[in-house]
Amino acid sequence: MERPGRLLLQSELRVRNAAYDVSLSRSLLIWKRRTSSPVYHPFRPSVCHSVPVSEIISVREEEEENGSRQRDDGSWKKIREREGKDCRQAFTVLYVERCRQHRWRCAEVTFTCSDEAVCQHWVSSIREQLASNTSRPKHLLVYINPYGGKRQGKRIYEQKVAPLFTQAGIATSVIVTEYANHARDHLKMEAELKKFDGVVCVGGDGMFSEIIHGLIWRTQIDCGVDPNSTEEALSPCSLRIGIIPAGSTDCICFASVGTNDPVTSALHIIVGDSQPLDVCSVHHNNMFLRYSVSLLGYGFYGDVLSDSERKRWMGPARYDFSGLKMFLTHHYYEGTVSYLPAKGIIGTPRDATRCRSGCVICQHNGQLNSERSEKYEMDEASDSESSGEWRTIRGKFLAINAASMSCACPRSPKGLSPAAHLADGTTDLILVRKCSRFNFLRHLLRHTSKDDQFDLTFIEVHRVRRFRFMPRHCQSDSDLELDLHENSKRQIFSQICKDHPACGCAPAYSSWNCDGEILTHTAIDVRVHGQLIKLFARGIEELPVFEDLSNPCAI
Numbered sequence: 001m002e003r004p005g006r007l008l009l010q011s012e013l014r015v016r017n018a019a020y021d022v023s024l025s026r027s028l029l030i031w032k033r034r035t036s037s038p039v040y041h042p043f044r045p046s047v048c049h050s051v052p053v054s055e056i057i058s059v060r061e062e063e064e065e066n067g068s069r070q071r072d073d074g075s076w077k078k079i080r081e082r083e084g085k086d087c088r089q090a091f092t093v094l095y096v097e098r099c100r101q102h103r104w105r106c107a108e109v110t111f112t113c114s115d116e117a118v119c120q121h122w123v124s125s126i127r128e129q130l131a132s133n134t135s136r137p138k139h140l141l142v143y144i145n146p147y148g149g150k151r152q153g154k155r156i157y158e159q160k161v162a163p164l165f166t167q168a169g170i171a172t173s174v175i176v177t178e179y180a181n182h183a184r185d186h187l188k189m190e191a192e193l194k195k196f197d198g199v200v201c202v203g204g205d206g207m208f209s210e211i212i213h214g215l216i217w218r219t220q221i222d223c224g225v226d227p228n229s230t231e232e233a234l235s236p237c238s239l240r241i242g243i244i245p246a247g248s249t250d251c252i253c254f255a256s257v258g259t260n261d262p263v264t265s266a267l268h269i270i271v272g273d274s275q276p277l278d279v280c281s282v283h284h285n286n287m288f289l290r291y292s293v294s295l296l297g298y299g300f301y302g303d304v305l306s307d308s309e310r311k312r313w314m315g316p317a318r319y320d321f322s323g324l325k326m327f328l329t330h331h332y333y334e335g336t337v338s339y340l341p342a343k344g345i346i347g348t349p350r351d352a353t354r355c356r357s358g359c360v361i362c363q364h365n366g367q368l369n370s371e372r373s374e375k376y377e378m379d380e381a382s383d384s385e386s387s388g389e390w391r392t393i394r395g396k397f398l399a400i401n402a403a404s405m406s407c408a409c410p411r412s413p414k415g416l417s418p419a420a421h422l423a424d425g426t427t428d429l430i431l432v433r434k435c436s437r438f439n440f441l442r443h444l445l446r447h448t449s450k451d452d453q454f455d456l457t458f459i460e461v462h463r464v465r466r467f468r469f470m471p472r473h474c475q476s477d478s479d480l481e482l483d484l485h486e487n488s489k490r491q492i493f494s495q496i497c498k499d500h501p502a503c504g505c506a507p508a509y510s511s512w513n514c515d516g517e518i519l520t521h522t523a524i525d526v527r528v529h530g531q532l533i534k535l536f537a538r539g540i541e542e543l544p545v546f547e548d549l550s551n552p553c554a555i
């Protein structure tokens with residue numbers, strides 16, 4: 001908790017008919033009950049409250065009319081009756097209150113005072129402090145996907161989010177999308193981005209993917225960078241993106257905020273939080289395909305996604321249905337994975353440390369990456385195979401997953417790679433080699449328990465900044481000649497197996513699940529661009545273990 005600093009204002013005000021010493025500094029608003037008895041009352045509710053000024057949402061004057069007070073939003077409130085006849089003026093402060101499991105709520109406290117000038121002074125001082133905070137957005141461009149998740153995006157925004165933006169004095173331009181890629185193309189071609197301080201995405205991971213594709217593309221064009229290039233360093237996007245979760249998995253929101261709750265997300269946007277995020281670019285034969293921020297998954301997660309798209313009518317449950325089906329089908333895929341291990345960074349995928357608010361690993365590695373990108377051309381040369389840094393693994397895989405963040409979500413609160421970082425410039429490459437159904441189930445189940453899902457002989461995990469995948473049937477002739485005999489047998493079977501997937505033999509190809517979208521190519525080249533975009537978030541907050549000694553209420 002912050003120390004109060006130099007006081008801007010201090011008065012005796014009343015809260016629910018009790019006298020409080022109230023003070024305002026640049027960093028804190030504190031209200032402390034005046035007590036005649038110094039004796040500690042164990043059953044009396046807490047008598048000292050403090051709110052960081054950065055977490056005040058707004059301040060509202062209460063107006064007096066016919067002996068009762070009226071909020072300036074028009075609803076009646078009998079404050080005078082409750083608070084004694086001496087009280088003439090009142091103002092209400094709306095602020096962030098933390099609830100269970102990383103949820104935030106909008107709480108309010110009404111202060112009354114007998115002197116109108118004092119009241120006015122308080123309101124204007126708090127407003128001045130809020131206005132001096134330049135990180136808060138004033139005008140947002142909102143895209144709503146009415147079709148994602150349980151099709152509640154529009155209702156969620158209108159009922160839970162829009163009223164909070166209004167309270168906080170944020171102006172919005174709202175677009176309800178009419179078709180897939182509407183938001184992406186609007187951002188690419190039409191949106192007047194200079195007018196806005198941020199973009200809000202109401203939907204799931206797929207909708208977020210649309211937003212980043214529009215925004216990254218537009219930023220490169222505006223900065224004179226070729227967005228399709230494999231060689232050029234991409235320019236970071238200055239506009240932050242807020243995610244109001246209204247999709248099926250919503251793992252980008254969950255992994256960066258700690259919960260999938262529209263009100264919590266709206267409050268992180270209002271207070272102007274900022275969380276950088278790594279982005280992977282995916283190319284095929286030097287042709288740009290897509291960006292990814294969460295999961296790039298071949299095999300199991302690719303098959304789950306392809307199968308579940310046909311069952312969208314089931315809503316979010318389609319993933320469990322297709323998950324079970326693909327678990328039983330138990331397909332494996334052959335191919336070659338090559339990767340460049342991330343060097344010079346701190347942290348490994350097997351760490352007990354988690355990426356949390358103000359993560360020092362992201363700061364350290366982020367700094368390292370920006371130094372690297374300054375000498376970018378040199379690094380590109382050293383990235384080549386000839387430098388010998390590349391490592392290659394050939395094999396049969398049930399799944400090849402690259403997690404650029406933990407991918408925590410309600411299905412797996414620790415995620416696919418629990419120690420992955422939001423902004424360290426790396427992705428965790430998880431290889432699940434062919435194993436029995438029983439072993440694969442053990443691996444899957446460990447996503448939902450405290451046990452380490454990587455501590456199994458058929459799992460490998462590497463922290464990388466670039467990787468490539470080549471399915472076996474795309475490999476060069478010389479590679480294929482190595483096992484020609486086996487290959488010819490497999491080609492016959494794979495044709496049969498496409499028509500009869502239940503026979504237990506693997507079809508030749510899976511597809512890539514790229515943040516919930518299916519990629520059209522299987523041979524891909526993936527590069528991490530550290531901290532390319534920013535979210536209106538702060539990372540998952542560490543839960544307080546004990547009361548901090550710097551608590552201003554203890555002073």
Ligand SMILES: CCCCCCCCCCCCC/C=C/[C@@H](O)[C@H](COP(=O)(O)O)NC(=O)CCCCCCCCCCCCCCC
Nearest residue numbers: 204205206247248249250251295319323327412444515516
């Ligand atoms: C037996 C229980 C096993 C639970 C294993 C859970 C692992 C879940 C990891 C989820 C990682 C999610 C990464 C995020 C992906 C999203 O970008 C993406 C798109 O999201 P959107 O719809 O919001 O746009 N979502 C997805 O691709 C969904 C992936 C969901 C996979 C669910 C898998 C369920 C597996 C069930 C296996 C059941 C075996 C039971 C045997 C008795």
Ligand SMILES: Nc1ncnc2c1ncn2[C@@H]1O[C@H](COP(=O)(O)OP(=O)(O)O)[C@@H](O)[C@H]1O
Nearest residue numbers: 148149177178179180203204205206207247248
């Ligand atoms: N108005 C629309 N109609 C149909 N599809 C849309 C629309 N707007 C966006 N989409 C697409 O819907 C898909 C799923 O969106 P998303 O919000 O991620 O929901 P879910 O989490 O349920 O998949 C995305 O591929 C997105 O491009």
Ligand SMILES: [Ca+2]
Nearest residue numbers: 278404421426
């Ligand atoms: Ca990362």
